[in-house]
Amino acid sequence: MGRLTVNLCGVELDNPIIPASGTFGYGYEFAELYDINMLGSFSFKGTTKEPRFGNPTPRIAECPMGMINAVGLQNPGVEKVIAEELPKMRQHFHKKVMANVSGFSVEDYAYTCERLNGEEDIGWFEVNVSCPNVHGGGMSFGTSPEAAAEVTAAVRKVTDKPLLIKLSPNVTDIVSIAKACEAAGADGISLINTLLGMRIDLKTKKPVIANKMGGFSGSAIFPVAVRMVYQVAGAVNIPVVGMGGVSSAEDVIEMMLAGATAVEVGAANLIDPFVCKTIIEELPRVMDKYGIQNLSDVIGGAHHG
Amino acid sequence: MKQGIFTILTNQPLTDTVYRMVLKGDTSAITAPGQFVNIKLDGLYLRRPISVCDCVDGELTLVYKVVGKGTEQMSTMSVGEQLDVLTGLGNGYDTALAGSHALLLGGGVGVPPLYMLAKTLIAQGKTVSVVLGFNTKNEVFYEQEFKALGANVTVTTVDGSYGVKGFVTDALPASYDYFFTCGPEPMLKAVYKNTVTEGQFSFEERMGCGFGACMGCSCKTVTGYKRICKDGPVLTKEEILWDA
Structure with a gap:
């Protein structure tokens, strides 16, 4: 067991670094650049029952220290993911991968997870009840404790693999939603998804993004994410995967002090494709600087005393 | 695709709004005309994709138009300054x-x-x-x-x-x-x-990453969904679907 090892819902990770869903595809583009097996794991592109093209373009807008995206869950659908993407992914990545799943009905979520459940290299399900980009679906499950619990319970019935529910920050009381998921059988909570945001172009006087609004991510949202991870980790008895604006080894340690067992890195991958490799390589030095022997020792450290 | 640090050799205006910047660095990832590079600029979150105008023996020529904050910042950069550049992006012309x-x-x-x-x-x-x-x-x-x-x-x-x-x-x-x-x-x-x-x-499109990871610049084509940054920016006439 190394200094960076953590245990996420019974599965050991060499380190807590997990590229976040939607910023890493199925890993191929990054495998051209470095050996992605150095990662703890990665969360693959959000998968739905049916293929989806997603939203019209432009889908991207820049913000101070961040960006907005309204991709809209573009993915080839679960059957093609199983038949084509996962076999291709296996050529590059030989560890347990996190399966990120989205849906537009409780049945969708259960169906997609059930289809993926037979894939041995899926270590965890990360069920996204929070994507803000999809009209008439995604958002609503993550914004009420009852709906989030309903999705959790439905997926719980179809899998024995560790089940994480990925929560939206665009709610008034994230703790009650996290607790409802825990009560419904979740093995962990991952948060935060993007914050709903918008930019308007002064030249055209119209929204920059075709979908008008989108998910705001990047360094700017880091303090919001730390706060929400801290609140949720203090209220549930299951592991928390922290994410939102993480871009350095220092950010990873801060997120773990707030209560995260593992840490996802999202938008930063799009700006610096080597960022996860850099973070993993930097962690021992930064741990030394702050007198940390084993990374797992700092989980939730900010809650004590 | 490669990430490299490039040094500015020249950066001169060609017209009121169009500039020519020549950079020195590792250009080995650039394999076809019509590819582009993606440039990190101080204080701006997203990289700026710029098409390759020419590339010879470690010298990369970019001709860019000042259209926003990023290109405006580029236009004020001096000889000797360095840029973090992703090279060899896109399919290029066949x-x-x-x-x-x-x-x-x-x-x-x-x-x-x-x-x-x-x-x-x-x-x-x-x-x-x-x-x-x-x-x-x-x-x-x-x-x-x-x-x-x-x-x-x-x-x-x-x-x-x-x-x-x-x-x-x-x-x-x-x-x-x-x-x-x-x-x-x-x-x-x-x-x-x-x-x-x-x-x-x-084709041109607003991009997130520029290397195929984020699906920010997808378009529909006759042969299915394509990412302008990775499967494009060059599409053949027969695969184009307008306004799709």
């Missing part, structure tokens, strides 16, 4: 599909990638005719550079202040057996309608 007489149609800031393309085609022994379209005389750039390569060059201006009055499609040569184009989308649509052969189009 010159193997061209016949013996290629027509290159460029509009405004769509002109630069055609320079390395013309150079490549001429090196392959092909005849190259180029039509460069601009709004007005003082926006014209790179006419002499294309001529120096040995291309037949026609310039059009919308207001008729220089060259042929009108759009690039008003100055199509009588014969050519393949075409390549890059420019604003209305121009690309006009080229699509007015050309008689097969050809390749280079």
